Amino acid sequence: MTASDVLSGVRAQLAQVSALGPAGERAPVAPTIVVVAAGLAIGVGAWLVAAGFLAIGVAPAIAGIAAITAGILFGAAVVERGVASAFDRWLGARWSSSATAGAVLLRVVALWSTAPSAWWAALIVPAGFGRLAAVALQRLGDVGPPPLGRSFVIKKVGAIELVIAIAVVAVVTVAFAGGLGFALLGAGAVVAIVLGLALEVGEGELAADSLAVSAAAIELVAAVGLAAIAPALRSPFIG
Numbered sequence: 001m002t003a004s005d006v007l008s009g010v011r012a013q014l015a016q017v018s019a020l021g022p023a024g025e026r027a028p029v030a031p032t033i034v035v036v037a038a039g040l041a042i043g044v045g046a047w048l049v050a051a052g053f054l055a056i057g058v059a060p061a062i063a064g065i066a067a068i069t070a071g072i073l074f075g076a077a078v079v080e081r082g083v084a085s086a087f088d089r090w091l092g093a094r095w096s097s098s099a100t101a102g103a104v105l106l107r108v109v110a111l112w113s114t115a116p117s118a119w120w121a122a123l124i125v126p127a128g129f130g131r132l133a134a135v136a137l138q139r140l141g142d143v144g145p146p147p148l149g150r151s152f153v154i155k156k157v158g159a160i161e162l163v164i165a166i167a168v169v170a171v172v173t174v175a176f177a178g179g180l181g182f183a184l185l186g187a188g189a190v191v192a193i194v195l196g197l198a199l200e201v202g203e204g205e206l207a208a209d210s211l212a213v214s215a216a217a218i219e220l221v222a223a224v225g226l227a228a229i230a231p232a233l234r235s236p237f238i239g
Helices: 003-017 031-055 060-074 076-089 095-111 114-142 159-177 179-203 208-229
Strands: none
Touching: 003 031, 003 159, 003 208, 031 060, 031 114, 060 095, 060 114, 076 095, 076 159, 076 208, 114 159, 114 179, 114 208, 159 179, 159 208, 179 208
8 A cells, every 4th residue: 555545545534524525535544543633633623713713802702602613614514413313313303403503502611611721622622532432432332334424434443543542532631631631531431332332222223323422422521521620710701
């Protein structure tokens, strides 16, 4: 395999989990690592947007909305579209949009509840941790066929790749939260496993949109945990 093949494979995998456009039909390379790394990169992009808004004196409330919106756009709304699809199956079309919007609103509120100085962690860690959960669950359960569009479904989750991805997310989390970072990772892992088992038992498999729900749930768990570790000391509506 040449370097060009590797780059094309990485780009092809990125196209499945981010707003990056497709490039050829090369087989994905290191899909587990790419999915998680893409999540971390999306979080970095969202944080840069937030930092830019805060630097020019915009109130944290507006900066937070801009950051979460940027993260959704950079990630091609893979999580949100999957959540909407799952809610559509579970609740019906009448309620799916409201439920999805509510899930996004909870992420905004969690960010508002976090000290702006800690927003880099509040945006990067959840994005990486959520995608890590979506990938790791595929190692534990029976995964349904991938849909035609973007999704977190990958053909094979390698053990070594998964360990590397876990280590990267752990390093970023512990770099911010110290020992509490391990507690946060442990709590997220328990929630992911319980949710994954519940989804598989209830539906007979882990569907692509169910994996997106798992990613969204773990993103929220991480965001709330980080807000508890570094709470905001003033209203986000005050510039």
